[in-house]
Every structure is written in C-alpha cells, then in structure tokens.
Amino acid sequence: MSTNLSRSDAIYASLRRAILEQALKPGTKLPEDSIGDTFSVSRTSARNALLRLASDGLVEIKPNRGAAVAMPTLEEAEEVFALRRCLEREVIERLCKRMPRDGIDALISHVREEERALQASSPRSIRLAGEFHILLAELTGSKLLIDFISQIVSRSSLILARFGRPHSAECGIDEHVQLIEALKEQDPETASRIMDHHLHAVEDRAKTDDKDDGPDITEILNRYMSASE
Amino acid sequence: MSTNLSRSDAIYASLRRAILEQALKPGTKLPEDSIGDTFSVSRTSARNALLRLASDGLVEIKPNRGAAVAMPTLEEAEEVFALRRCLEREVIERLCKRMPRDGIDALISHVREEERALQASSPRSIRLAGEFHILLAELTGSKLLIDFISQIVSRSSLILARFGRPHSAECGIDEHVQLIEALKEQDPETASRIMDHHLHAVEDRAKTDDKDDGPDITEILNRYMSASE
C-alpha cells in the first residue's frame, strides 16, 4: 500500500525538489540518458518524469531537441504574478470565511520550520517558503485550488531562480507571520493587503538581476537521489 | 515546420476531442493495447498520451490498474465551478480594461459557428461551447490564464458529461451573445453578472439529472438486485 513510488515517480519527485531548491538552474539541459544513468533506470522512466515536469511548467521539452529546466521570460513572470495575486486572494477570502480547526496551528508550525531552515542556511528554506502558500491552499480543502496554486508557486520559484538574487530568502517570513495574524482575525482586507504587498515584494526582487547557468548535472542529481525531506 | 504532430500528440488530441464531445463517457476504460491498436501505434505512444490527459484531469490512472475517463464527483464539481467563477471573473475584468482590436469580431464569429453546429445537431457544439470560454481567455493574452481556463473548462465538460442531460446545449448561446455585448460596452459589472448567471445555469444543469452512477457498480447492481425481470 505504501510502496506507491514507481520509479518515474521517484525521479519526478527528486528532479522537482532539485529544481525548486535551485540546485538545477533554469536552462540546464536534462538529457534522458544522463538522468537514467544517474538514477540507474532506463530512459523510459526518465522520460516520463520529464513529461510530467513539463506539464507542471518546470521543464521545457522541444521536439527532437530534448528537455531543459524552463527559463521563464520577464513577460511570463508578469503573467505568473498577476494570476497568482488573483488566486491567492481567493484563498484568503475562503480562509477568512472558514478556517479549519487546526489551521492556524499548522501555519504557525510551518513558519517555525521556515525559520529553522533559514538560520541553518539550508536550501530547504527556498522550498519551504513556497510551500507556505501551498499549505494555505490546502487549508481551503479544494483539490483543484491546491493544484493550481502548487503550479503557480512552482513557476514563481523558477522565476526567482532565474531573475532573483542567489539564495535570497524568497519570502519575508515576517510577512507570513502578519498574514497568519490577519487570518486569525478573519480580516480579509488586511490579509489581502499583506498578501499583495508580499507578492509585489517577491516580484520586485525578481526584477533585480539576471545571471546564467552551469552544466554538471550528474553531481547535483546525486544529492537528490534519495527521497523526501 | 508544420509537421509538429508527433504520434502521441495526435493520439492525445483525438482522445481529448472524443472525451470532450462525450463520445467517450466517464468511466470508460482506456487500455493501452486497445488504443495502440486502434491508432496503429505502439503502447508507448498511447501511454504518453494517457499521461498527458491524466495531468489535464481528463483521465485517471491507477497504478497497475490502467487508465479510464475520469469520473468527477459532485464534490469535485462544486470545486471546479467555484474556481471557474473566480478565474472567469478575472478574464472579464481584464477584457473590459483592454480588448484586442479584432476581439469582438472573433467572439461573434465563434458564436455563429456555435449556432451552426447546434442547428446541425453536431457533437461539435458541445466542444465549441467550451471553446468560447477558452477564446475569451486567449483574448487576454496570458498564456498561463489560457492554460488554467482550458483545464477548468475541460473538467467542466466532463462534469456535464457525467451529470448533465445528454446532448443538452451546454452553454446557452444567448448568454454568450449578451456577454459579448457587455464586453463591447466595457461594463464589467454587467458582464460579471451575466457570467455568474451563465455558470450557475450550467452548474444547476449538472445537478438536475444524475445518470448512472458509474464505476461503483455496486450501486448499479443494487438497482438490479430486486428487479428480477
């Protein structure tokens, strides 16, 4: 029952983590062979994982030319953040109307973990910052909303990896705390205002600089072979 | 340049159309072998197409148990329409602010096609009704929004296939026309009101008749247990 991790699932999860933690930077080529070799599976499994990542918008696959970590443009970045504001507002409105029993506790506990990771300068902090927003979506109980928010948060992470400062704390943890307060008070106006400000801050950070990419993917992947957390 | 139709792309497109036009009904099993044979390709290509359909939410794949046309529940249906209202409002707001030059013409032309298909009782009318909303999203110019709306419209179609009346005109074409009028006048309040009404109508239609309760054959069997015939 618990061994639901097919091989392509494992590869998908590992690659996803590696991308979201910015170990694999935008533009990095992801040849099926290399991935298969690194994970000791065939190209078939690697390929399936890449297909799923492509439908998440995390990698781009060009016919007969292979896959690479997606390189969002500034235009796409604007689209992402515009739609993200729309969806996150929806999340907040719903949560102000109805917050699950242990919701606030879960949020506080998550922020604590964010702080720990940040102090330890762990690459996990980058991913955890995004997962705070996914946790918010989960508290609404809508699977579809969770799906969409996950997708858009992933893309945001990619945008920050492409344009943002290296290893910046992507989300101000303070703002997460303020947001939790507003949600506790069921104050949608304040909460929305904080969220907007928060997202604008993230977006602005994205527009500061631009950098470029490095190859050597096999070495990076070895760190992400073993599963979760 | 134009031969970008790989085999799995072709299968994906065909299956998608078949599902959206309700030729393949929710719950229908989709074995890789059958699909491969039907399209004269190998299971590999069929499998890839199924994977993509799964990420669209149009088919469900259970490990080692194969793929089938997805069977959304009433709960999921509510989630879909709730989020759909949110996203379509966003579309309308944007279009009232900025409508492309030939946007109105394109919309009118699309509605004309809808009418033709409806009068011809073509199964295309079902798909065209959904594609009206996708066209609206396209006029915003945001690829991501187009993506999300496409996904959610597809799921809506599936819901209507599962719960709606067979072959009902899914979308009132009148309402499409009214919506175009409001957009032309750049009147977001009226447009939103029409859209809300429109989507509620669709949603209600979904909740009126419940056809066969599909894959849980237990329920079907219950109906046949006592009736000896």
Added chain:
DNA sequence: CAATACAAAATTGCATGCAATTTATTAGTC
C-alpha cells in the same frame, strides 16, 4: 453450496534496440 486457494489470462511498468532528427565536426571551395 459457499468459501478459500490456486492457476491462467490480461494488463501495466520498465528496459533495450533501432530508425529519425538534430547538432557538432570536418572537408572543400572561393
């Protein structure tokens, strides 16, 4: 006759091999 255990068929998960396309390298011409 119902229930369980076992065996056979069907179906998916994965690996490998070959053909096709793309990219890199080399040879030839001006």
Added chain:
DNA sequence: GACTAATAAATTGCATGCAATTTTGTATTG
C-alpha cells in the same frame, strides 16, 4: 581565413520484449 557542404556524433521518438502486478477462472475443501 571565412563560408558552405558533407559527414559523423549525439539525442530523441517509437516499437517490441520481458518481468511484475492485478484480475479472472477453476478446482478443492469444509
């Protein structure tokens, strides 16, 4: 020496084969 043509290398697209899992059918037992 720079530019184009041809060839070689690398990489993907697809088909097929085998092992693993699930499902169906059959026989045995109480």
